[in-house]
Amino acid sequence: xxxxxxxxxxxxxxxxxxxxxxxxxxxxxxxxxxxxxxxxxxxxxxxxxxxxxxxxxxxxxxxxxxxxxxxxxxxxxxxxxxxxxxxxxxxxxxxxxxxxxxxxxxxxxxxxxxxxxxxxxxxxxxxxxxxxxxxxxxxxxxxxxxxxxxxxxxxxxxxxxxxxxxxxxxxxxxxxxxxxxxxxxxxxxxxxxxxxxxxxxxxxxxxxxxxxxxxxxxxxxxxxxxxxxxxxxxxxxxxxxxxxxxxxxxxxxxxxxxx
Amino acid sequence: xxxxxxxxxxxxxxxxxxxxxxxxxxxxxxxxxxxxxxxxxxxxxxxxxxxxxxxxxxxxxxxxxxxxxxxxxxxxxxxxxxxxxxxxxxxxxxxxxxxxxxxxxxxxxxxxxxxxxxxxxxxxxxxxxxxxxxxxxxxxxxxxxxxxxxxxxxxxxxxxxxxxxxxxxxxxxxxxxxxxxxxxxxxxxxxxxxxxxxxxxxxxxxxxxxxxxxxxxxxxxxxxxxxxxxxxxxxxxxxxxxxxxxxxxxxxxxxxxx
Numbered sequence: 272x273x274x275x276x277x278x279x280x281x282x283x284x285x286x287x288x289x290x291x292x293x294x295x296x297x298x299x300x301x302x303x304x305x306x307x308x309x310x311x312x313x314x315x316x317x318x319x320x321x322x323x324x325x326x327x328x329x330x331x332x333x334x335x336x337x338x339x340x341x342x343x344x345x346x347x348x349x350x351x352x353x354x355x356x357x358x359x360x361x362x363x364x365x366x367x368x369x370x371x372x373x374x375x376x377x378x379x380x381x382x383x384x385x386x387x388x389x390x391x392x393x394x395x396x397x398x399x400x401x402x403x404x405x406x407x408x409x410x411x412x413x414x415x416x417x418x419x420x421x422x423x424x425x426x427x428x429x430x431x432x433x434x435x436x437x438x439x440x441x442x443x444x445x446x447x448x449x450x451x452x453x454x455x456x457x458x459x460x461x462x463x464x465x466x467x468x469x470x471x472x473x474x475x476x477x478x479x480x481x482x483x484x485x486x487x488x489x490x491x492x493x494x495x496x497x498x499x500x501x502x503x504x505x506x507x508x509x510x511x512x513x514x515x516x517x518x519x520x521x522x523x524x525x526x527x528x529x530x
Numbered sequence: 531x532x533x534x535x536x537x538x539x540x541x542x543x544x545x546x547x548x549x550x551x552x553x554x555x556x557x558x559x560x561x562x563x564x565x566x567x568x569x570x571x572x573x574x575x576x577x578x579x580x581x582x583x584x585x586x587x588x589x590x591x592x593x594x595x596x597x598x599x600x601x602x603x604x605x606x607x608x609x610x611x612x613x614x615x616x617x618x619x620x621x622x623x624x625x626x627x628x629x630x631x632x633x634x635x636x637x638x639x640x641x642x643x644x645x646x647x648x649x650x651x652x653x654x655x656x657x658x659x660x661x662x663x664x665x666x667x668x669x670x671x672x673x674x675x676x677x678x679x680x681x682x683x684x685x686x687x688x689x690x691x692x693x694x695x696x697x698x699x700x701x702x703x704x705x706x707x708x709x710x711x712x713x714x715x716x717x718x719x720x721x722x723x724x725x726x727x728x729x730x731x732x733x734x735x736x737x738x739x740x741x742x743x744x745x746x747x748x749x750x751x752x753x754x755x756x757x758x759x760x761x762x763x764x765x766x767x768x769x770x771x772x773x774x775x776x777x778x779x780x781x782x783x784x785x786x787x788x
Contacts, residue, residue: 296778296782300778303738303739303742304742304746304747304748305738305742305747305748305771305774306778307747308747308748308771309775381747381749384746384747385705385706385707385708385746385747385749387640387746388639388640388641388706388707388708388744388745388746388747389638389639389640389706389707389746390640391638392638393604393607393635393638394543394552394554394635395541395554395604395606395607395633395635396607397607397608397705398606398607398608398612399607399705399751399753400608400703400753400756400757401751401752401753401755401756402705402751402752402753406749406750406751406752407705407751409749482750485750486749486750488768489748489750489764489767489768489771490748490750490771491771491772491775492768492769492770492771492772492773492774492775493768493772494765494768494769494772499765
């Protein structure tokens with residue numbers, strides 16, 4: 272192209288030495304878009320681990336009130352008496368909060384970058400070929416999931432909107448009273464709007480995972496012809512497992528199977 | 531025998547210059563043979579416009595055989611139009627029907643400023659190539675043929691990404707305006723071959739970081755692969771992400787950075 276186009280960009284030459292960067296390595300890596308995608312992927316893996324174990328832990332609901340309450344008690348007293356009661360749980364929660372914050376920050380700054388990369392949108396409608404509903408709604412499903420997590424904590428962790436949280440209950444054969452997780456879950460899901468919000472948020476979580484769990488492989492460059500065909504199946508299977516498990520809880524309470 | 535398409539309506543983006551405000555303008559093509567390529571159809575339109583004393587529509591084109599990467603055009607919301615694996619110049623009117631309305635827009639990305647009408651400045655790609663899209667070769671007498679053995683599968687894989695013609699359809703199709711497929715194709719081409727090993731990690735680092743200065747980020751939609759006239763797979767993006775990761779960590783040790 273021979274047009275005289277004035278460029279606002281500075282000169283770039285391949286052999287010019289880059290200015291020596293003074294920032295710490297990880298901060299420097301995070302400043303690049305690809306580095307942010309690594310952080311998205313790594314925190315995504317951590318949060319996937321959390322949702323999976325959260326779901327598995329809650330399956331104890333089907334074993335009865337005593338089992339679920341004991342599981343909650345176990346989490347509260349992890350590594351006790353080595354560590355004081357609740358400390359290990361708070362360390363784990365700290366890790367989750369950090370991962371969530373990094374996940375959100377990376378998503379936010381990448382979205383800002385992407386908006387800048389196309390300030391003038393296409394003026395006619397796009398005809399997408401491959402980009403699916405999940406991939407194009409990541410930030411919206413993410414926002415709903417975040418709102419849900421806030422509600423979920425207010426409801427079942429801090430008990431702001433749930434009077435059953437924090438009550439001590441003694442089960443037959445128990446040495447000591449434990450917190451009534453089972454009762455608060457049952458109370459929560461007996462409210463239809465809460466159960467519906469829970470179901471909707473979990474379906475959106477599944478959609479988020481459907482793209483996210485696949486996307487991790489691309490972002491980290493875990494690409495191998497031998498297992499590439501399993502990447503999509505893994506993401507679909509993982510998303511389905513989490514959604515089916517989680518959605519079964521309010522359904523079971525509403526149907527009277529649990530409670 | 532060729533058939534003719536009747537009553538084609540074209541909605542074409544007209545923009546007088548980089549800073550001017552653009553708009554869609556409608557043009558009618560009463561009859562055109564289905565053997566005409568899309569660009570020949572635009573040539574005919576321009577002929578008519580010139581005869582009418584109007585200004586011709588500016589669009590990029592060169593070889594018209596799908597190997598130069600000069601033609602662009604967002605046709606009905608798809609980069610290079612509705613036919614997979616072809617550049618706009620290889621798209622023919624037989625892909626359309628009589629009575630169709632065809633909307634034509636330029637590529638849109640901040641790194642691809644519009645020069646006029648449908649023509650954009652893609653020199654941001656040149657910045658990426660300048661930063662690492664080369665190998666170091668000895669000067670002097672030509673080396674013997676086949677001096678460096680290259681396994682056939684490696685040569686094939688490198689060729690798959692070397693097919694990239696740098697048209698920018700990947701950026702145009704990407705919802706984020708990312709250039710990961712272009713950059714990754716160039717990285718994969720050179721990083722797979724023995725001749726490219728010397729600069730393997732400095733190349734990927736430099737090219738990715740130059741790409742970062744101009745383009746959006748990859749969110750793994752896969753639209754670029756669908757738009758690519760050479761059907762380059764997004765597998766090359768994974769390869770680039772892997773090599774970038776290795777480069778960041780390996781360079782740190784090898785070059786004693788920080």
